[in-house]
Structures are given as structure tokens and as C-alpha cells.
Amino acid sequence: xxxxxxxxxxxxxxxxxxxxxxxxxxxxxxxxxxxxxxxxxxxxxxxxxxxxxxxxxxxxxxxxxxxxxxxxxxxxxxxxxxxxxxxxxxxxxxxxxxxxxxxxxxxxxxxxxxxxxxxxxxxxxxxxxxxxxxxxxxxxxxxxxxxxxxxxxxxxxxxxxxxxxxxxxxxxxxxxxxxxxxxxxxxxxxxxxxxxxxxxxxxxxxxxxxxxxxxxxxxxxxxxxxxxxxxxxxxxxxxxxxxxxxxxxxxxxxxxxxxxxxxxxxxxxxxxxxxxxxxxxxxxxxxxxxxxxxxxxxxxxxxxxxxxxxxxxxxxxxxxxxxxxxxxxxxxxxxxxxxxxxxxxxxxxxxxxxxxxxxxxxxxxx
Numbered sequence: 001x002x003x004x005x006x007x008x009x010x011x012x013x014x015x016x017x018x019x020x021x022x023x024x025x026x027x028x029x030x031x032x033x034x035x036x037x038x039x040x041x042x043x044x045x046x047x048x049x050x051x052x053x054x055x056x057x058x059x060x061x062x063x064x065x066x067x068x069x070x071x072x073x074x075x076x077x078x079x080x081x082x083x084x085x086x087x088x089x090x091x092x093x094x095x096x097x098x099x100x101x102x103x104x105x106x107x108x109x110x111x112x113x114x115x116x117x118x119x120x121x122x123x124x125x126x127x128x129x130x131x132x133x134x135x136x137x138x139x140x141x142x143x144x145x146x147x148x149x150x151x152x153x154x155x156x157x158x159x160x161x162x163x164x165x166x167x168x169x170x171x172x173x174x175x176x177x178x179x180x181x182x183x184x185x186x187x188x189x190x191x192x193x194x195x196x197x198x199x200x201x202x203x204x205x206x207x208x209x210x211x212x213x214x215x216x217x218x219x220x221x222x223x224x225x226x227x228x229x230x231x232x233x234x235x236x237x238x239x240x241x242x243x244x245x246x247x248x249x250x251x252x253x254x255x256x257x258x259x260x261x262x263x264x265x266x267x268x269x270x271x272x273x274x275x276x277x278x279x280x281x282x283x284x285x286x287x288x289x290x291x292x293x294x295x296x297x298x299x300x301x302x303x304x305x306x307x308x309x310x311x312x313x314x315x316x317x318x319x320x321x322x323x324x325x326x327x328x329x330x331x332x333x334x335x336x337x338x339x340x341x342x343x344x345x346x347x348x349x350x351x352x353x354x355x356x357x358x359x360x361x362x363x364x365x366x
Contacts, residue, residue: 038313039352040310041309041310041313042307042308042309042310042313043307043308043309044306044307044354044356045306045307045356045361047356047357047361048307048354048355048356048357048361049354049355049356050352050353050354050355051109051352051353051355052109052350052351052352052353053082053109053110053337053350053351053352053353054068054082054084054105054109054110054111054112054350054351055067055110055111055112055350055351056068056111056112056113056350057111057112057113058113058114059114066350067341067349067350068086068112068349068350069086069349070086070087070349071084071085071086071087071103071316071339071349071351072084072085072086072087072129072130072131072316072317072339073085073129073130073131073132073317073339074132074317074318074319074337074339074351075132075133075134075140075319076134076319076320076321076322076327076337077134077138077140077322078134078136078138078322078324078326078327079107079138079324079326079327080106080107080321080324080326080327080330080332081104081105081106081107082103082104082105082107082337082351083102083103083104083105083122083132083134083140084102084103084105084132084339084351085100085101085102085103085126085129085132085142086100086101086129087100087128087129087130100125100126100127100128100129101121101125102121102122102123102125102126102129102132102140102142102157103120103121103122104120104121104122104161105120107330107332109353122140122157122161123140123157123161123162123163124161124163126142126144126155126163127144127145127146127153128144128145128146129142129143129144130142130143130144130145130181130182130183131143131182131183131184131185131226132185133184133185133186133187135187135191135193135208136187136191137159138159139156139157139158139159140156140157141154141155141156141157141166141185141193142154142155142156142157143179143182143183143184143185143195144182145180145181145182149170150177150180151168151169151170151171151177151178151179151180152168152177152179152180152181152182152197152199153165153166153167153168153169153179153182154166154167154168154179154182154185154193154195156210166193166206166210167179167193167195167204167206167210167212168182178204178212178215179195179197179200179204180197180199180200181197181198181199181200182195182196182197182198183195183196183197183198183224183225183226184196184224184225184226184227184228184238185227186227186228186229186235187229188229188235188259189231190208191207191208192205192206192207192208192213193205193206193207193208193210194206194217194227194229194235195227196224196225196226196227196237197224198223198224198225198240199223201219201220201221201222201223201224201243202215202216202217202218202219202224203216203217203218203219203224203227203235203237203257203262204216204217205217205262214262217262218235218237218257218262218264220264221242221243221244222239222240222241222242222243222253223239223240223241223242223243223247224237224238224239224240225238225239225240225273225274226238226273226274226275226276226286227276228276228277228278228284229278230256230278230282230299232282232299233258233259233260234256234257234258234259235256235257235259236254236255236256236257236276236278236284237254237255237256237257237264238252238253238254238255238273238276238286239252239253239254239255240252240272241253241272248272248290249270249271249272249288249289249290249291250270250271251270251272252269252270252271252272252273253266253268253269253270254266254267254268254269254271254273254276254284254286254297255267256299256301267297267300267301268297268301268303271286271288271289271291271293271295272288272289272290272291273286273287273288273289274287274288274289274315274316274317275287275315275316275317275318275319275339276318277318277319277320277336278320279296279320279334279336279358279359279362280320280323280333280334280358280359281358281359281362281363282299282359283296283297283298283299283304283358283359283362284296284297285306285318285320285336285358286318287315287316287317287318287338287339288315289314289315289316290314291314292308292309292310292313292314292315293305293306293307293308293309293315294306294307294308294315294318294336294338296358296362298362298366302366304361304362304365304366305365306361307354309340313340313341314340314341315338315339315340316339316340316341316349317338317339318336318337318338318339319336319337320334320335320336320337321333321335321337332353334355334358335353335354335355336353336354336358337351337352337353337354338351338352338353338354339351340352
């Protein structure tokens with residue numbers, strides 16, 4: 001279960017103030033293009049640059065900070081279109097609004113304003129979107145939660161934006177819900193769909209039509225949150241830790257599951273991975289929530305430090321676009337896109353683009 005923004009902001013800020021000395025790397029400050037996120041406190045290895053990719057103005061009238069309110073997840077389709085969503089529970093707490101729109105942006109940097117927002121909206125608003133993923137057909141899957149009603153859902157949106165319930169939703173009378181707090185979504189090479197449920201402590205496996213193949217493909221006393229498919233036959237699984245552990249950085253775990261049998265192999269302990277994405281070379285990059293770090297894990301589980309943020313900023317999630325002819329032509333294949341927010345202005349967030357030799361860097365640092 002997730003805490004309120006006020007609580008999360010206080011815990012996050014306190015933990016950041018208590019951090020050990022900054023990440024030790026031969027690093028350089030990132031350079032900004034245009035206005036938006038303050039890159040001054042961000043450190044990247046030599047050979048990498050960062051620029052603002054999606055920003056906004058006019059959505060935070062009280063403080064005037066750039067950014068969109070309460071965006072919570074990002075993903076790409078094979079053509080390089082970027083999708084992200086707001087989350088209703090945070091908008092309700094901060095702005096008194098139940099609207100939870102989904103956005104689709106074409107390739108290229110964008111600045112969104114209230115009067116131009118409509119051109120980027122995709123499909124209907126959904127109840128409290130949490131995570132998103134796009135399959136090879138361009139269908140967008142969105143996990144949502146109606147926690148006050150006791151169940152969660154996964155919706156599927158066609159490439160034109162038409163939405164339908166794919167899995168979960170209200171259970172039959174006397175039956176337990178399939179999903180309560182669904183989070184990460186991933187697909188395998190056969191089109192099967194995997195959904196992590198933070199509340200039930202399971203990863204559910206469904207076929208491409210939504211038929212349940214295994215309610216507990218992966219199970220345990222863990223708050224499973226993030227999923228990333230590995231074409232070598234694995235599923236990377238990020239956990240916020242055991243149910244009896246503190247919901248804080250240090251309790252998290254990252255596993256790799258064999259898709260043949262769902263058996264888990266623990267590869268890394270400690271960080272709360274709020275976002276994970278596989279690089280073109282097969283290394284896992286993760287956003288370490290509440291610590292202002294991005295790190296990589298090799299397939300063998302060796303951690304390589306990558307980026308750090310100053311005390312006034314943090315990361316929410318990240319994504320590599322699919323490596324396709326279209327994304328290579330657009331010049332975004334192999335780049336990492338990261339959702340960031342200033343620590344002292346939590347409600348608004350932006351998306352930055354980091355470019356550089358990711359896999360060569362990991363190989364060098366092993």
C-alpha cells in the first residue's frame with residue numbers, strides 16, 4: 001500500500017538529509033537544454049549528457065514551478081511515442097481533482113501548457129493509473145487501483161485510444177479479487193502478460209486475451225512492484241520488501257525469475273526500485289526511490305553506480321525506448337528517459353533524456 005504524498009515527501013527528504021557522502025564517480029555535472037529541471041546537482045559519468053525532454057508550464061500556479069502534476073509512469077511504443085499518466089489519488093490530495101488523464105507524445109521534446117494539453121491526451125481518464133506498458137501491437141496496458149473498493153484492474157487501450165477492462169475489476173460475489181493493488185506490467189515473447197500486485201504479494205500470469213493462466217506465477221510475502229521482461233527468458237522483479245519489513249530504502253529486493261517455472265533468484269538487496277528498464281545490451285537500469293540514484297545491474301547481479309542527484313531532486317521511474325528501426329531513425333534508441341521531480345516541489349515532475357554509451361560504461365565498470 002502507498003503512503004500519502006505528505007508522508008512520502010517528509011520521509012524522502014529526511015532520508016536524503018541523512019545520506020552518506022555523495023556517490024564517488026569520475027563524474028561531471030549534466031548540461032541542460034532549455035529551461036525546466038535544474039541539472040546543477042546531477043552527476044553523470046564522463047561521456048553522458050542530459051537534457052529536458054518533457055516539461056510544462058502553468059500547472060503549478062502557487063509556486064510557478066515547471067512540470068506536470070503527479071505524473072507517475074512512462075513507457076514507449078515501437079515508433080518512439082512516449083506515454084505517461086497522472087495518478088488520481090495524488091491529484092485528489094493536492095488539487096482536489098479526480099481526473100487522471102493519459103498522454104501520448106510524438107517523438108521530440110515537448111513543453112505542455114494548459115491550453116495545449118488536449119492535443120496530447122490519449123484515451124479516457126482512468127481511476128488512479130499506476131504503471132503502463134505497451135506491447136508489440138501498440139496496445140497500451142494500464143494498471144489502476146480502486147483500493148477503497150477493495151480491488152484493482154488492468155485496462156487495455158487500442159492504438160486509437162479505445163479502452164476496455166483486460167483483467168481484474170470487481171470480483172464475483174463471494175470470490176476474492178484477482179488484483180487489489182496492481183503495479184508493474186510486462187510481456188513475454190508469446191504475448192503473455194505479467195502483472196505484479198503490491199498488496200497480494202504475487203505476480204499474475206495471463207494470456208494475451210486476459211485469460212488467467214496462473215494467479216500465483218510468482219508468490220511470497222513480498223510487496224512486488226516493478227517488472228521488466230528480459231528476452232533471454234527471464235523476468236526482472238522489483239520488490240519493496242517483505243510485508244513485515246519497513247517500507248523504506250534498504251528493504252527492497254531485485255530478483256530475476258525464470259519464465260519457464262517462475263523460480264526467483266535474488267540478485268540485489270537494499271534499494272527500493274521505483275522504475276526498471278533493460279538497456280539494449282541487457283543490463284538493468286533502476287531508479288532508486290528516496291535516494292536520488294540511478295544504478296545498473298548486470299545479468300549476474302553486479303551493481304554499477306550510474307547517476308546521482310543533488311539533495312533537492314529525486315527520480316520516480318525510467319525507460320529505454322524499444323530498439324527499433326523507427327526509434328533508431330528518430331535518434332532516441334539507446335537513450336534513457338527519466339522522470340524527475342524537485343524534492344521541495346513534489347507535486348510537479350518532468351522527464352529528462354540521458355544520452356551516452358550505457359552498456360560500454362557498465363562493461364568498463366564491472
